[in-house]
Amino acid sequence: EVQLVQSGAEVRKPGESLKISCEGSGYSFSTYWIGWVRQMPGKGLEWMGLIYPADSDIRYSPSFRGQVTISDDKSINTAYLQWSSLKASDTAIYYCVRPSGVNSAVDVWGQGTTVIVSS
Amino acid sequence: DIHMTQSPSFVSASVGDGVTISCRASQGVSTWLAWYQQKPGKAPTLLISAASRLERGVPRRFSGSGSGTDFTLTIASLQPEDSATYFCQQANNFPYTFGQGTKVEIK
Numbered sequence: 001e002v003q004l005v006q007s008g009a010e011v012r013k014p015g016e017s018l019k020i021s022c023e024g025s026g027y028s029f030s031t032y033w034i035g036w037v038r039q040m041p042g043k044g045l046e047w048m049g050l051i052y053p054a055d056s057d058i059r060y061s062p063s064f065r066g067q068v069t070i071s072d073d074k075s076i077n078t079a080y081l082q083w084s085s086l087k088a089s090d091t092a093i094y095y096c097v098r099p100s101g102v103n104s105a106v107d108v109w110g111q112g113t114t115v116i117v118s119s
Numbered sequence: 120d121i122h123m124t125q126s127p128s129f130v131s132a133s134v135g136d137g138v139t140i141s142c143r144a145s146q147g148v149s150t151w152l153a154w155y156q157q158k159p160g161k162a163p164t165l166l167i168s169a170a171s172r173l174e175r176g177v178p179r180r181f182s183g184s185g186s187g188t189d190f191t192l193t194i195a196s197l198q199p200e201d202s203a204t205y206f207c208q209q210a211n212n213f214p215y216t217f218g219q220g221t222k223v224e225i226k
Contacts, residue, residue, distance in 0.1 A: 035215075045163070045206055045217040061214035062120065095162055103210045105153030105168035112162050
C-alpha cells in the first residue's frame with residue numbers, strides 16, 4: 001500500500017524551531033515529487049513547496065519562500081518541513097502530499113500534522 | 120500565481136438532487152485540473168484528475184468537465200456521504216493553487 005506517514009502533533013512557543021517529517025512507503029520514494037500543503041484553522045489549502053528526492057530539487061511557493069525549509073533524506077524515504085522561528089500564524093495542519101507525476105494531481109496524502117504555536 | 124475561484128462557496132441540497140460546482144482559473148491551465156473532497160478532520164481525497172478522469176473507487180455520480188479556464192464538478196444524485204468540502208486545484212503552473220472550497224450540506 002502506498003502511504004505517507006507524518007510525525008505527530010506539535011505544540012511550540014513563538015520563536016521556537018520545529019521540524020516535522022513525512023515517511024513514504026510502498027513506492028519508489030526517490031522518483032516522485034513530495035509536496036507540503038498548509039491548511040490554517042477553518043481555511044482552505046495552500047501549496048507550500050515541492051521536493052524531488054532523486055536530486056533534492058526544491059521549489060517553493062513565493063508565499064512560503066524564506067519562511068520554511070523543505071528537505072529530504074532519501075536513505076530513509078523521508079521528507080521534512082522545518083521552521084527556524086515559529087509564529088502564531090504558523091498554527092495549522094500541514095499535509096505532505098505526493099503528486100502522481102509532473103503536472104499531476106495529488107493521489108496520496110499524509111494524515112496531516114497539527115502544529116500549534118502559542119505562548 | 121494562478122488564482123482559482125470556486126462558486127458557490129456553500130450549497131445546501133437534498134438527497135437525490137444534482138449539484139454543480141464551478142471553478143475558474145485566472146489563466147488557462149489546459150486540463151491540469153483536479154477535484155478533491157475533504158471531510159471534517161480528514162485529509163482531502165482525490166476525486167477527479169485531468170479535469171474529467173474519475174479516480175478508481177470514486178462513485179460514478181461524480182463527474183468533471185472543462186478545459187482552459189472554466190471547469191465543473193457535478194454530483195449527479197447527492198448522497199448523505201457527499202456532505203463535505205470540495206476543492207479544485209490547478210497543476211499547470213507551480214505553485215499548484217487551490218480554489219477556496221465549496222461546502223456541500225445535505226438538507
